[in-house]
Amino acid sequence: MIRLNINGHVHEVDAEPDTPLLYVLRDDLAMNGAKFGCGLGQCGACTVIVDGQAVFSCLTPIAALSDRTIRTIEGLGNSPVQRAFIDEQAAQCGYCTAGMVMRAQALLEHNPHPSEQEIRSTMAVNLCRCGTHMRILAAVRKAATAMGSAKVTKP
Amino acid sequence: MQAASKAGQPWTEDALADYLRTGFSAGHGAAAGPMTAVTEELASVPQADVHAMAVYVASLMPKSAAFVASAPGGGGLDPLFAGACGGCHAADAPMTRNGAPSLALSTAVNAPTPQNVIQIMLNGIPWREGKPAPYMPAFAAALTDAQVADLATYLRKTYSDQTAWTIAPADVAKMREAL
Ligand code: FES
Ligand code: FES
Numbered sequence A: 001m002i003r004l005n006i007n008g009h010v011h012e013v014d015a016e017p018d019t020p021l022l023y024v025l026r027d028d029l030a031m032n033g034a035k036f037g038c039g040l041g042q043c044g045a046c047t048v049i050v051d052g053q054a055v056f057s058c059l060t061p062i063a064a065l066s067d068r069t070i071r072t073i074e075g076l077g078n079s080p081v082q083r084a085f086i087d088e089q090a091a092q093c094g095y096c097t098a099g100m101v102m103r104a105q106a107l108l109e110h111n112p113h114p115s116e117q118e119i120r121s122t123m124a125v126n127l128c129r130c131g132t133h134m135r136i137l138a139a140v141r142k143a144a145t146a147m148g149s150a151k152v153t154k155p
Numbered sequence B: 001m002q003a004a005s006k007a008g009q010p011w012t013e014d015a016l017a018d019y020l021r022t023g024f025s026a027g028h029g030a031a032a033g034p035m036t037a038v039t040e041e042l043a044s045v046p047q048a049d050v051h052a053m054a055v056y057v058a059s060l061m062p063k064s065a066a067f068v069a070s071a072p073g074g075g076g077l078d079p080l081f082a083g084a085c086g087g088c089h090a091a092d093a094p095m096t097r098n099g100a101p102s103l104a105l106s107t108a109v110n111a112p113t114p115q116n117v118i119q120i121m122l123n124g125i126p127w128r129e130g131k132p133a134p135y136m137p138a139f140a141a142a143l144t145d146a147q148v149a150d151l152a153t154y155l156r157k158t159y160s161d162q163t164a165w166t167i168a169p170a171d172v173a174k175m176r177e178a179l
Helices: A021-028 A080-087 A097-110 A116-123 A133-149 B013-022 B034-042 B047-059 B079-089 B115-123 B145-159 B169-177
Strands: A002-006 A009-013 A047-050 A053-056 A069-071
Touching: A002 A021, A047 A097, A053 A097, A080 A097, A080 A133, A097 A116, A097 A133, A116 A133, B013 B034, B013 B047, B079 B145, B115 B145, B115 B169, B145 B169
Parallel strands: A002 A069
Antiparallel strands: A002 A009, A047 A053, A047 A069
């Protein structure tokens, strides 16, 4: 049994310690927001937040996660990042969206006023096979404005 | 240079020329960090010139075969390795079937200090826009200092017959600060 703290709740998970967090989220805990794209850290569809930073959950074994704080899109509530993705219509098929939102969320919590270069280099590891990157970047800029002017609240 | 080469496989002129032009050698690993700019430039230099450089560098290296480290023996894989690294680096992972070297041949894993191994685990090898080049995801956010230290120690023990590394989490923290 490995105890995982996800979105503020502790889950006892009966899985092999080398199991990627992504599989546990989707197969054991029915949290299907994070997606499987490549399983190799090459697409970012599986991105979640661990201890405040964006990680590829497909490459993060649960053995690495006891005593750490995991956040997924299911626990985000109504973040300005989600609002901005909706307003900018930054999803086409939506497969990459949860990962994009989580990576942007982690960025803006650390750096509410990122430069264009910081936004681009941070988001570069998440791919959108529908090619909505320009809208995604617009959404991140918009969320930055919203979060930068409001006080960022972390759960 | 002779003494400094800790390669699991001896470098040949052809292997060096490949590495210098493409940033990758199937028997040794990928060029990263400051070496990236060098191999990028050399990609557009006439092949004969790069070959001449390779001939010169190879002439400074030992001719006899260095040891060939064995693949990991029995026993289960470390769960951190299996879950974080195995998808690409385990025996028979798709990447190794596409010509990427076993970690046993990695220059970083066979180096005197764990610096390069820790560095690459933390930072990965970033995408190079529009260029075919080696890539590795960064693990700085996914793994704690203690986990990176354990993993590097495990790699050394499993894939190299050089002296074991003793790595403290504080050593990793120091390299992380430099990120
Ligand atoms: S599924 Fe994790 S990076 Fe692609
Ligand atoms: S919206 Fe389809 S993959 Fe990004």
